Structure formats: structure tokens, C-alpha cells
Amino acid sequence: MDVLWDFLQVGLVGNFSWGNMTMLAIGCIFIYLGIAKDYEPLLLVPIGFGMLVGNIPLSPGMNVGIYETGSVLNVLYSGVTQGWYPSLIFLGIGAMTDFSAMLSNPRLILLGAAAQAGIFLTFAGSLLLGFPEREAAAIGIIGGADGPTAIFLSSQLAPHLLGAIAVAAYSYMALVPVIQPPIIKLLTSRKERLIRMKPSRPVSKRVRILFPVVAFILCAGIAPGAISLLGFLFFGNLLKESGVTERLAKTARNALIDIVTILLGLCVGASTDASRFLTPASLKIALLGAVSFCVATAAGVLFAKLMNVFAKDKINPIIGAAGVSAVPDSARVCQMVGAREDPTNFLIMHAMAPNVAGVIGSAVAAGVFLSRFVF
Amino acid sequence: MDVLWDFLQVGLVGNFSWGNMTMLAIGCIFIYLGIAKDYEPLLLVPIGFGMLVGNIPLSPGMNVGIYETGSVLNVLYSGVTQGWYPSLIFLGIGAMTDFSAMLSNPRLILLGAAAQAGIFLTFAGSLLLGFPEREAAAIGIIGGADGPTAIFLSSQLAPHLLGAIAVAAYSYMALVPVIQPPIIKLLTSRKERLIRMKPSRPVSKRVRILFPVVAFILCAGIAPGAISLLGFLFFGNLLKESGVTERLAKTARNALIDIVTILLGLCVGASTDASRFLTPASLKIALLGAVSFCVATAAGVLFAKLMNVFAKDKINPIIGAAGVSAVPDSARVCQMVGAREDPTNFLIMHAMAPNVAGVIGSAVAAGVFLSRFVF
């Protein structure tokens, strides 16, 4: 009989901890939000279940924990720690991203740059809250509203915070529809929100093919630290636009990105075991993340208003909020906010421009931090 | 001329061995059974061809053998030795398994537990035949009739027996239609085989979504050693049932599981080179495996009869045999055996319940052994 008892000791019974219980609860909440509320389910469901996998209380030495070298989860986790899961996801995103909205109205790219102010303010804020430089940089990138970028940068600069940062980033990305509208309303007048932007002519296939090549050389030439992200993003986009490598692009945006998304989500979730995740640091990170999202949104909107001061044909400041990337959620939020004022005002196409520009912007920001800190 | 002769020395001519010839023959038989007899071809064909690849006689040092560190096969083999091929296969199986048959008739789950008796009797038998404890455990799991589970456990407890154990497990799984019927007939009366079970009402989407989450926490909490298997099985099932992650589930049950199946089969086959495979141990393992399959089948059937002693509405004991898992072969065997008595008696749906329960059962058993032996 005591054999049975001994056995139970290796599991939940013998290693019970309220910390793990809390994490299990959080995991279930993530899964619930993903399934019932449709908040980014492709991310929240894997991460949520990963939290369950990573927080089952157990005695060490069974070679199952994600931090036990050689365990299955540990092997799969290497794609996160070495940073190539995010790169491959960027490859897939590039193969499914259509930059033409951005190409047909280049000036909107600047909105994508403005929104990155959230990154650098959060960076400063993290320093003030007492985080060391590298950690501060990794936390700041949450303001980029870009999961893969955040995971990649923290894997390079602050691996021990990876779980907290990734969870914060994805949570707020899922909450974009909740966070952004009030801020947009606050900073814009009804008159501004009613501005209609005239549709811009589409660009030709040639430009869409030239863009990834030229943009990559520009970005990488100035911020080489971003190569691991932008190299794959623009490569995927070239595969998509070239027209002669469609079968590669198709696989990149389906089988490949799906497989990596499954493993990335599961591992990121599993990496958040209570002892590492339930810390004051995580609380600060969650706080800073919320701030950075708000700042980024505000920066985008305000910069749009600034541009209107000089621009001949006005920009609807709402789409400034799309600069935080979180593709395509924030673009859709802009559409919704705009439609609430005038249901026949179709901002979504315009909003896609700063939206995808924001992805490039935060990758460049990550590159800046990398080239400053890694060596 | 002697240059040519020297050259031939590195290959079959210079390293001829009857052992390898035997293995080549066995490999061809596997391929034949898979193609001509349709016995589990998705497993036997890759394993059979792998046997050919792993048994070409050659001089060492050419960096091609699966046991030569750094060779292509050796690199791909790491997925087997580290145990993450089986885990990923479980992910795919979870994404294609429909537990509703089991959920709609919970008591049948116990049949899936009873059949695991085969595992523990074989474990005892292996000890009697003089195998050390860890090896005995790895051999016992053959009775689970679950390829990935067997491979995973032996990769952790007895890597040097992995080839023999995997081959035994898959061979007997392929032979299920041959092994089980006589045993079922022997242990049941015609009257029992004619029992009709009334169809049970299906369960709602909610239960199908809740199940993988709750079941995982229960299993992993008690037998944490099973996390590497059940974590992926239930994760895949959640992706399938959630309804919002269909694209991930689709990739998991197609591209992902296919790729891993190809590599797993090839590597497992290639790992059976004559010097390691043609040993008395392998013979004993083959023998024990056969026994364990019979015991498991018998245990399932007899337990069903036992349940009938107390149960109000009777279970058709035939479906007890489906408890050995080997999904869905043994369930189909039950259908056939039942249909032979009464062609209008449709047992297959009922048989799926113990069938999938058996998968969970043997994974838990593996967890028990792991948590007892690994550390």
C-alpha cells in the first residue's frame, strides 16, 4: 500500500504548490479566452495548454520538465532559446503579408515608425523600475506588439524573462480590441475620425517584387541585428510575390508556420512554471507592457495628427493606432472605430499600411537593441 | 584492377555477413506484408526499408551508419533516442482522435484499463527471464500495443533494446487481426457475443473541449512521467475540438505526423542492424511480446465479463479486446468477430471507447515505469 503512497509522492500530491495551481488556473483562462472569446486563439490556446504542461507539480529527475536537459520539451524548447522559431514564423508571415496597401501610400509608413515610441519609452521606464539594461530592452520590445520579435529579442538578451515577456506581449495583442478604442477616442475629435482618405492606386507586380529585396538591404544595412527577423520576413514575401515560387510560399504560410506556431506556443507556455513566472518582475513586466501598448497607440495617433498639420490631403488619425502592428487586429480596430462614426468610411485598407510598417519598425528596433547589447 | 578489388572491400563483398543477409530478408518481408497484405503499411513499409538501409554491410568510418555520430541517419535518429518523434506523433494522433465514443459511455473506459494488465504481467515475465528491471519495464510496455509509447519508453529506459522492442510492438499490432479473434472466441460464449449494446447519446462540444484539459491534469498529476506523451496527445485533441484552431489541428494530423512517421519508421528500421538485433534477447522479447498481446486481450475480455456480473445493461465482452489499443485495428477486429455471429450487431462504435482509453492507459503505465526508474 505504501508503494502506492510513495508513488503518489512524485506527482501532484507530493509536490503540491499554490503557485502551480495558480498557473494551471491562468492556463485554463487563456484557453477559455482563446476558445470562447476568440482572442487570438491560434496563440492563446497553445500557450494556455503549454502552461498546464509546464506547471504540473512533479519531482525533478524524471526527464520531463522543459528545463531538464534532454527532455522532449527541452529539446523542442531549443527552437525558442536559439531564436529560430520566431524567424521561421516571420518567414511564414512574410509569405502571407501583402504590402501593397503600404506601397501604394508610402507616407503612412511613418505612422508605423511613430508607434515604436512605445518601445523606447517602455525601455526607459523599465530602467527606472530597476531592471538591468538588457532586460529593460527585452521588456521594451513588448511595445512592438509583435510576438515573434519579442520572443526573439528576449531569447537573446534576457532568456530568464522570456516566458513573462512572451505572455505579456501575446496577452496585450489579444486585448488590442479592448485597449485601443478608448485611447483613440480620447485623442481624436469626431471631426478627425470622420476624415475620409481617398483610395490610392495599387502598385504593380514589379514594385511588389522589388520591395522585399530593397527594403531588406536598407534595414539590414543600418540595423544588422534585425537580419534574423527581417531576412526571413522579406524572404517569405519575395517567395510570395515572385510568382514563380508559389509552391514554396504556400508551404511556408501553411504547413511550416502552423508546425512552428504549435511548438512555439506550447514551449512558451510550458516555460512559465510558477517558480519562474510568479515573481514581482513579471508583475512589473505586465504593468510596463500595458503602458507601452497605450503609449504606442497614442504615439501613432498623435503623429498622424502632426502629419495633418503639414499634409495637403489629410490622414484619418485613427489609423495611427494601427502602427503598433499586432497584425491585423489593430487595423481592424481602426476600421471599427471609424465605422462607428461613419459606417461607409472604409479605413481598413489604409490602416493596413502602418500596420505592416509597424512590424518592420519593431524588428528594426529589436535590431538596434541587439547590435548595442549582444556583444 | 586491384584498385577495384580494394574498393569492393568497403561494401557488401568485403563485409559480407549472414546476419545482415537475414535482416535484409526480414526487411523485405516487412515491406511485402505492408504492401501485399496491407498490414499497417504506414508503419511496416518505412520500418522494412529502414532495415535494408541499416543492414547493408559496410566498413565503419564512412560516416553513413546510423550509429556513427554525425552521419545523416544518426542525426535524424536523435528524434528517436531523445523521444520527441513519439511525442509529435501523439500530437498528430490527438488531432485525429475522436474521443466522443468514449465520452458517451464512460464505464467502458475501465476496459481500457484492464487490458493494460498485459503490460505488468509481461514486466514480471521479463524479470523471470532474467532481464534487468529497466529492460523488463521497456519490454512490458509492448503489451500496450502502442508503437510510439513503446519507442518512447525504451528510448528512456533501454535504448539498446529499442529496435527489438519497436519491431515487436509494430509486428504484433499488425498481426492483431490474426492474434485476437481466437482468444476472444475461446473466452466468450456465443450468447455473450450476441449481446447488443444500446447506442449511447453523443456528448456536446463543451464536454469534448473540457475532456483533454481535465484528463491531462488528472493523468499528469498522478503519473507525471506520462507528460511527454499525454501532454501532446491531449494538446492535439484540444486543437482538434476547440473549433478555433482547426488549421493547426489539420497540419498536425497531416504534414506533421506524416513527416515524423516517415523519419521514425526509417530510423527505427535502420537501428536494427544484425549485430544488435539478432540476439537471444530479441527472441525473448518477441516471445514476451506475443504473450503480452494475448494476456492483454484476455484481460480485457474477462474484465468485461466481470463487469457484466454487476452491470445492469450488459456489455458485449468482445469489445473488451479493444482495450489493448492498437487503434483502430482491434476495434475493427471486435466489429468483425461480432458481425460473424450477428451481421446486424454494430459493435465498432462501442469498441472505440476501450480502444482509445487503452492508449491513455498504456501511456499512464509508461509514466509509472518512468517515474519509478528514470531517476
Next chain:
Amino acid sequence: MDVLWDFLQVGLVGNFSWGNMTMLAIGCIFIYLGIAKDYEPLLLVPIGFGMLVGNIPLSPGMNVGIYETGSVLNVLYSGVTQGWYPSLIFLGIGAMTDFSAMLSNPRLILLGAAAQAGIFLTFAGSLLLGFPEREAAAIGIIGGADGPTAIFLSSQLAPHLLGAIAVAAYSYMALVPVIQPPIIKLLTSRKERLIRMKPSRPVSKRVRILFPVVAFILCAGIAPGAISLLGFLFFGNLLKESGVTERLAKTARNALIDIVTILLGLCVGASTDASRFLTPASLKIALLGAVSFCVATAAGVLFAKLMNVFAKDKINPIIGAAGVSAVPDSARVCQMVGAREDPTNFLIMHAMAPNVAGVIGSAVAAGVFLSRFVF
């Protein structure tokens, strides 16, 4: 302000080099040829973009370069250096190759052997140009007109030349339609080019299933060094022909080969950074590669003429040129050259025979070199 300046130093500005500029230009040319001229775009586009990724001038230590241990590119590059990307590509090629043209007219296989003369003459030539033995072997294989084989062999024998060899091999494969026609014309009379070959009866499913098994044992038994290539080629073909493993074959020739092609192309391209690639050696390799293609083509054609001396029903010597493999480009070239003389003479089916035989031939040649040099 000088902060900005310092920052620029880590990128293109601070590390400007004409070498990298040249490589960036070459990369763009590759992309252009692939997209605009449709020269093997599935290979040239990834390699071309990889050249861009690998030649952005940057300060070392940022953990982004493909030669910096642990960087994303470096991790993905391991599939090239360890040689399992080529093997997996051969798996996919096997799953999409139909050998029946070859099986229905076995004597044409010899043409595929003759064309491999290019490999061994180039090997001799490389020795004369002063390359050490192993490098000479790796360079010689370019004459095999088979990308994966060339990459695999150089990864084993001359890793530092891998970039140059791979680029040369793929470039000339892309240029096959330009290189071969004149040589064919030169070596054949109009009368010969007009020869009509009578269609041969197709082979049954059984033979198509038996072939990969038997052919593998023969090749691997004599040249075991080729196992890493031919093992996967014939395994893939068995999956395709068996008829019972179609789902595995389908994944192997779609998702799997696409994913590996993307990564292989990108990494091979990225490995050609100026400092390693712009060397006299690369020039010699390019030269030798051109020679070897011409020799191989000539050898195939001349051997076909030789066979005609003895053969009862004549072979159209044009299809001898298809022996260099470069599947299916050179076969199509033969069709075109033949059609120019007589539009109703359909050589392509016949040309496929030496074409696929050439793949096996160069893999065997690689095996010969491997078994001679590796240990």
C-alpha cells in the same frame, strides 16, 4: 549625435566592402534570372536572397552571421553541413520521380552512366589545377549536375568550398538549356538527330515496386558511401509506388521537400560571404564546372553513338545528353533539339530514362569518393 554615428558603424556604413557589394549584386542577378528568366526559380530565388542575407556587411559578435555559432542562420545551416537537407530533398525527389521510362528501356540506363565521365575528368582536372584530393573530388561532382549530391559531398569532403560548389552546380543546371544544344549539334549529324525510337511497353506496378528495393541493395552494397543519398531516394520512390503509403509520399513531395528547399537554398546562399566566396578557388571551380558540364554532355552523346554501332534498333544520340541528370531540364532540352529537326519526333519520354539514371549515377560516384576519402 555621435551615438547615432557609433551605431551606424556596426552596419553597412562601418563595414563597407566592395566584396560584399559584388555579392549583393550577384544575389540580385540570381533573383532576376530566377524570376524574369524562369531559370530554376525554386533554387535561384532562395539562393539569391540568401546571398543578400549572407553579405550584409556587419560587425562580428552580433550573433546573426551564418558562421557565428548559435545564430539562427548557423543553427539552420547545420542541416547543410551535416548533410541531411540533401538527403531529405532526395526523399522528396524519390517520391515524385517516375522511373517507368527507365524501367521500360533498361539499356538507356548506360547513357546515365556514361555522362558521369564528366565527374571523373573534372576530378582529374581539379587535381591538375592544384586542388588537394578531397577538394578535387567535391569539385568533380559538379559534373553530376545534381545539386543535393554536390552539396552533400562537399559538406563531407570540403565544407569550406560548399558555397562555391553549390552555386556553380545550380548555376550550370539553370544554364543547361544554353550549354547543351550547341554541343549536341556539334557531335551529331542531322541524320542521327532524326532517328525515331519506338515507344517501349510500360512496366507493371510490381516492377515499379521491386525496383527501388533491389536497386538500393545493389548500389549501396557496392558503393555504401551513397547510402545517405540513395537510401532516401529509393525510400521515397517506394513510398510513391507502393500504393499503400500514398499519404506519406504526398507529404514527402510537397510540405517536406518545400520546407527543406527553402532552408537549403537560403543557407547555401547565405554561406557565400565575399571573404570566402570571392577567391581564385571559386573562379577555378566555376571554370571546372563549365568544363565538366560540357564533358558530361559530350560523353553521353558519344556513348549513345557508340551503342548505335552495336545496337540493332538505333538510339537517337540526342538523348545521351540527358544523362547529366539535371532532371528534367536536360531531358526537355533533348526534346527541343530533336523537335527542331522533326517536330513530330517525341524524345522526351525516352530522354527521361538516362535522365533519372544520371541521378543514380552521380550519387554512386559520390559514394565512390566518400568511401575512398572519408575515413
Next chain:
Amino acid sequence: MKGTITPEMGALAVSGLVIVFCVLALIAGVVAVFKRLDDHWQEQERQNEAKALDKAPTIDDTTLLLITAACATVVAGRFKVRRIRRLLSPQTKRTPWSAQGRLILQGSHTVQRSGKKKW
């Protein structure tokens, strides 16, 4: 050579089987409880389904807006599309608007091109 079963191992064999039984019995129990609650839920579900059927012919907002946008830009008129037959598979309907947006807005060209060509 002949082996023996140490008491310890014997205990493991027995307790192992017991544990497997307990775990699966536990699951069976929980599932049984769920089934009870399920009856109630199923009722709801049926009602939801009924509602869903009414909704079925309409499509998700994103697409609606996109199509409206396209139409609007084409005929340069200022009307609002009220109801559109759903031609997408129910599957796509179930995916989250975010993922869906990702596919519709970026993955596919058709919608946008058709739009743009007109502009």
C-alpha cells in the same frame, strides 16, 4: 540465465496496474459527472444552433466590410450592404476574426486586387 522478481518489483507490477486503474476510473468518474451537466448544456446548444441557423446566411463582419468597401469604391456610391450569402465554408467562419483577417486581408489577393484594379 534465470531471473527473479524481487518483492519491490512485484509491488511495482501490482501497484502499477492499480494506478492505471485508478487514473482511468477517475477519468471515467469525471466524465460521468460532465455528462450529467452536459444534458443541461445540450439544451442550450440546441437553442444556440437554432439561432445559428438563422444567422448562417450572413457572413462575418470583416468580409462584409471588405466587400462593402469594394463595392463602394467601385460604384463610388454611398449605400450600405445589408445581407450577403455566405460562400465561405463554415470552417472559415469558425476561425477567429484575427486569423481570418490575416488570411483575407493578406493571404488572398482576389478581394484586394479586384478592388484595386478598379481604383
Next chain:
Amino acid sequence: MKGTITPEMGALAVSGLVIVFCVLALIAGVVAVFKRLDDHWQEQERQNEAKALDKAPTIDDTTLLLITAACATVVAGRFKVRRIRRLLSPQTKRTPWSAQGRLILQGSHTVQRSGKKKW
């Protein structure tokens, strides 16, 4: 710098080509032999095909049983389905019943749901 071909290397170059020739010649030979035997096999195959054609319209047992089961449970009658038009692709027919079972029983919901809803 100028290089030379050692006798050893020269031998390798020559013997290498010879080996490639021998291997492919060997294959050619074996294939030729197979083709002989093949004529006999092809005859059989044609007959099999002929038979297969007659069988074609019927479906594999698993599905037959499943559908019968569904029907039976629905109308609660006790008849036996004799013949059903195959709507599956020939491909699925070729896959082993095990794999097929796996797909039909577990992968797809349609069959089962349609069944269960009625129960």
C-alpha cells in the same frame, strides 16, 4: 600553383567511372530480367484490373458497416445494406483499412455525428 595526378588518384578516377558503369549496368541487367517476368505478371494484372472494375462500385467493408450501422440505428430496422455507390476517391480505397479506419472513425465527424444526432 600547379598540381599533379598521383598514380593512385589516376587509378581512382578510372576505377570510379568503371564502378559507376558496373553498378548501373548491373541495375540495367536486373531490370531487364524483371521485364521478362513482367510479361507474365502484366497478364495477371490485366485480369485483376478487369475484376477490380466489377468491384469498383462497391465500397470497402468498414464504410459499408458504418453506413449500415447508421441506417440501422436510425430506422431501428433489421435489414442489411447490399450495395452502395462508392463516393470516395479511388485513392482512399487503396489505403489500408487500418489507416482508413483511423481516418473514417476518428478523423471525420460527419459520419458519426449524422449517426449520433439521431440517437
Next chain:
Amino acid sequence: MKGTITPEMGALAVSGLVIVFCVLALIAGVVAVFKRLDDHWQEQERQNEAKALDKAPTIDDTTLLLITAACATVVAGRFKVRRIRRLLSPQTKRTPWSAQGRLILQGSHTVQRSGKKKW
């Protein structure tokens, strides 16, 4: 515990944002230039498209030759196929003839089998 922002870090924060701005501004500029050139290109493209439309119904050479070959070998006649309705998706048309050849010649059986059976 309370942290501080060293001047160095402050500079980084500022310059970082500036750099992001410069990079994206640079891209915006380049794209704008492209758009200028684009107007000219678009003209050409439209013409090409017009041409393409005429070509559309015909298929790529490889397939044409294959089908001709098949026909020829079947009816053993010596005619030349002039024009064939394209049934392949535009996608396949876009893939390079090499890759396409790979698929048509090797991947698919239909064409060849249909051909061979007759021989």
C-alpha cells in the same frame, strides 16, 4: 528597488527611436521613387496582360508536347496539335517549366499511364 537611466541609456532610447524613424523614412522615400517609375511600368504591364489574355487559352509547351506525343503514339498518325484549351489552374502555368516538368513528367501518372496503356 529604484533604478536610474544613465546618460548612455538615455541616448540609446532617443537614438534608437530616431534610427527606426530614419530607416522607415528611407524605405518610404525609396518606395515613393519606385511609384514614380511604376506608372511607366504599369502601362507596359497592362499591355502584357492584354497579350496574356489572348494567349490564355493555349497551354505551355511541355504539356502541349506531351499531349501531342500521347495522341501521336496512340493514333500512330503524324499530325501536329495546334491549339489546346488550358484546363490547368493559372497557378501551374506560372511555375517554371523545369519545376512544372518535374511535376507533369514525374509526379502525375495520368498523362503517362493513359499514354502507356495504349502502346
